[in-house]
Amino acid sequence: MNPGKQTEEETLGKLPLEGLTYPCPRLSDFSLDDNLRPSGCSPGNVYIHKLPKVDLSTLGVIPLELLQGVLSQLDLCTLMGFRRVNRRAIEVVESIPQYKAITKYARNVLRGILSIQLGQWISCETVYEKLCTAECEECGDFGGYFYILTCKRVCFLCFSEEDKYLPLRHGHAIRKFGVNRSVLKTLPCMRSIPGTYSPNEKKSNERLTLVDSESVYRAGITIHGSISSMEQYVLDRSAQKLQDFDRRTSQAMAEGSGTITRRLRRPRTEDPFDSRSGNPMRFMAVVRMPWLNRESHKPEWGFHCIGCQKFHRSRPLHFRRKFTVASFGEHLRQCGNVRNGKHCRVDSEGQSEFRILVDRKFIKYLTIDPGLYDVSDMCFAPTLISMLPPLPPGDWNKGHISHDTSNVHPHFTRIAKLPLPAVTKVSHPLQIDYLELRMGQKLRSNWEIPRLDAETRVYQWIENIQIGPKFLGHLSERGRVIGFIIERINDCRHATPEDLSPCQQALSRLHELGIKHGDLNKHNFLIRNGKATLIDFENSTRCNDAKALEEESRTLQDELRDTTGRGGRTAESDAA
Ligand SMILES: [Zn+2]
Numbered sequence: 001m002n003p004g005k006q007t008e009e010e011t012l013g014k015l016p017l018e019g020l021t022y023p024c025p026r027l028s029d030f031s032l033d034d035n036l037r038p039s040g041c042s043p044g045n046v047y048i049h050k051l052p053k054v055d056l057s058t059l060g061v062i063p064l065e066l067l068q069g070v071l072s073q074l075d076l077c078t079l080m081g082f083r084r085v086n087r088r089a090i091e092v093v094e095s096i097p098q099y100k101a102i103t104k105y106a107r108n109v110l111r112g113i114l115s116i117q118l119g120q121w122i123s124c125e126t127v128y129e130k131l132c133t134a135e136c137e138e139c140g141d142f143g144g145y146f147y148i149l150t151c152k153r154v155c156f157l158c159f160s161e162e163d164k165y166l167p168l169r170h171g172h173a174i175r176k177f178g179v180n181r182s183v184l185k186t187l188p189c190m191r192s193i194p195g196t197y198s199p200n201e202k203k204s205n206e207r208l209t210l211v212d213s214e215s216v217y218r219a220g221i222t223i224h225g226s227i228s229s230m231e232q233y234v235l236d237r238s239a240q241k242l243q244d245f246d247r248r249t250s251q252a253m254a255e256g257s258g259t260i261t262r263r264l265r266r267p268r269t270e271d272p273f274d275s276r277s278g279n280p281m282r283f284m285a286v287v288r289m290p291w292l293n294r295e296s297h298k299p300e301w302g303f304h305c306i307g308c309q310k311f312h313r314s315r316p317l318h319f320r321r322k323f324t325v326a327s328f329g330e331h332l333r334q335c336g337n338v339r340n341g342k343h344c345r346v347d348s349e350g351q352s353e354f355r356i357l358v359d360r361k362f363i364k365y366l367t368i369d370p371g372l373y374d375v376s377d378m379c380f381a382p383t384l385i386s387m388l389p390p391l392p393p394g395d396w397n398k399g400h401i402s403h404d405t406s407n408v409h410p411h412f413t414r415i416a417k418l419p420l421p422a423v424t425k426v427s428h429p430l431q432i433d434y435l436e437l438r439m440g441q442k443l444r445s446n447w448e449i450p451r452l453d454a455e456t457r458v459y460q461w462i463e464n465i466q467i468g469p470k471f472l473g474h475l476s477e478r479g480r481v482i483g484f485i486i487e488r489i490n491d492c493r494h495a496t497p498e499d500l501s502p503c504q505q506a507l508s509r510l511h512e513l514g515i516k517h518g519d520l521n522k523h524n525f526l527i528r529n530g531k532a533t534l535i536d537f538e539n540s541t542r543c544n545d546a547k548a549l550e551e552e553s554r555t556l557q558d559e560l561r562d563t564t565g566r567g568g569r570t571a572e573s574d575a576a
C-alpha cells in the first residue's frame with residue numbers, strides 16, 4: 001500500500017459523519033498514483049544524515065525568504081536539479097513552505113508529475129495553490145483528483161467524462177485537430193508509466209507519449225483561424241486520404257497485384273473508441289489529491305454519501321461524487337437528509353416536501369418549514385400524519401405549514417389550488433388512476449415529471465417492437481398524468497458477459513429505430529429464457545448519427561463485464 005493511501009484512510013477513520021458517509025467505494029480507481037513505485041525510490045526522498053559543509057555560494061547571500069519565494073516559482077525539474085546541488089540546497093528546498101506542504105500531504109502528486117516527465121511545465125507554487133482549493137474546476141463539486149497535464153483539480157465524473165481530460169496519442173491529435181508534430185512539441189506532453197489503469201483494470205505495458213487534448217485543440221484553432229475552418233480542414237484531409245487509398249487500391253487491383261492490395265491499409269479517419277471511465281488513458285495523468293484547508297492546516301480526502309451509494313448514477317445523486325464536510329452539508333440541503341441509507345426529502349434546515357393522500361380520495365402536496373418537527377418524526381409517515389395540524393377544508397392541492405409570532409404551533413399558513421406539472425407525451429389509450437392501482441411506479445415528487453416525460457416518449461417510439469417491457473398505460477392522478485405502468489418481467493436476472501449475443505440483438509433493434517439508449521449497463525438488460533429486454537430509457541434520445549450508435553454498441557461488451565456496480569439496481573424496482 002502506498003503512503004498516500006495510508007494517509008487517506010487514517011484521515012477518513014475519524015469522519016464526523018458516521019452512518020451517512022463512507023470513505024472509499026469497493027473498487028479502486030487505478031489512477032497514476034496506484035501505479036507509482038514504492039516511495040523509497042522517489043527522487044525527492046533523500047534523507048539528510050549530515051549537516052551541510054558548504055553553503056550556496058553567491059545564492060547564500062540572498063535572504064532565505066526571498067530565495068524560497070523564487071524557488072517556489074521554478075519549474076519542478078529545475079527545482080529538483082537545484083536540490084541535488086548539495087546538502088544546503090536540500091535544506092533550502094525542503095524549507096520552502098509550499099514544497100513542505102506538498103511533500104507532507106500530496107507526495108504522490110509530486111511523484112506523479114516527475115514520473116510522467118511533466119516537471120518542466122509545473123511549479124511548486126501552482127501545485128500548492130491547487131492543493132489548497134477544494135473545488136473541481138469544471139463543476140464546482142469537491143474534486144479529489146489532480147489532472148497533471150494542465151494542472152487542474154477535477155472530480156472523478158469530470159475527468160472520466162469530459163473530452164478535454166483524455167490525453168491523446170500524437171497520431172490521433174494530429175488527425176483530429178489538423179496540427180503537425182512540431183506544434184505538438186510546444187505543448188504539454190507526457191510519457192505514461194506502464195501499469196494497470198481505470199476501475200476496469202486495463203493493462204498498459206508500453207510507455208505512451210500523450211499530449212493534452214485541450215492544448216492541441218487550442219493550437220489547432222490558432223493555426224486554422226477558427227473552429228469551423230479547423231473542422232473543415234480535418235474533414236478535407238480525411239476525405240483526401242480516403243480518396244488516395246481508393247485510388248491506390250483500384251490501381252493495384254487493375255495491375256492484378258493481389259498482395260499489394262492486401263498490404264494497403266485503410267487510413268484511420270475516426271476517433272479511437274473512448275469508454276470514458278473504462279478508458280485507461282484517462283487515468284494515466286490523474287492522481288488523487290486531498291484538499292488542504294489553509295485555516296485548519298488539515299487535509300481532507302473527501303468521502304462518499306451513503307444515500308447516493310446504491311442505484312444512483314446521475315447527478316445530483318451519483319455514487320462517484322465525493323464530498324468534504326462543507327460540501328456534504330450542501331448536498332444534504334439539496335437532496336434531503338439520509339435516513340436508512342436513502343435520501344429523503346425531509347430537511348432540518350430547508351423546507352420539506354410531502355405528497356399525502358386524504359380520505360383515500362384527494363392527493364395534497366405539503367411543504368413544511370424547517371424546525372417545526374423533528375427530522376426523524378418527519379421521516380416516519382404515521383408519526384408525521386398524527387402530528388400535522390388539522391387540514392383546512394376545501395378544494396386545494398398545495399399547502400404550506402409554518403408558524404408565526406401570533407401562533408407558535410405549526411399551522412397552515414397558505415393553501416391554494418394550483419396547476420401541477422404533468423407528463424405531456426400521452427399517447428396510450430389506457431390511463432389508470434393512481435388511487436385505483438395496487439402496485440405501480442409512483443411519483444415521489446413533482447420534480448421527477450421531466451424524467452418520466454422523457455421515458456414515456458421513448459416507450460411510444462418502441463411501441464409494438466419487443467425491445468422493452470410492454471407499456472401498459474399512463475398512471476394518472478385526478479386526470480393529471482404522473483407516470484406509467486409497464487409489464488413486470490418475472491423470473492429474470494441482470495445480464496452477464498455470457499449474455500452478449502441477446503443483448504447485442506436487443507440493442508441493434510433499438511439502433512435500427514434510430515434511438516440511442518444513453519445509459520447502457522448490465523443492469524439495464526433483463527435476461528429471461530435467453531432473451532434480453534432493455535429497460536430504463538430516461539436518457540434515450542433520437543439519434544441519426546451512425547457513428548454515435550456504433551460507439552454505443554462498442555461499449556456493450558465492456559459494460560457487461562463492468563464490475564464497478566454502475567447502474568446497479570434490482571430488477572424488481574425497474575419493472576413495476
Ligand atoms: Zn467535476
Ligand SMILES: [Zn+2]
Pocket residue numbers: 305306307308309317331335343
Ligand atoms: Zn447523497
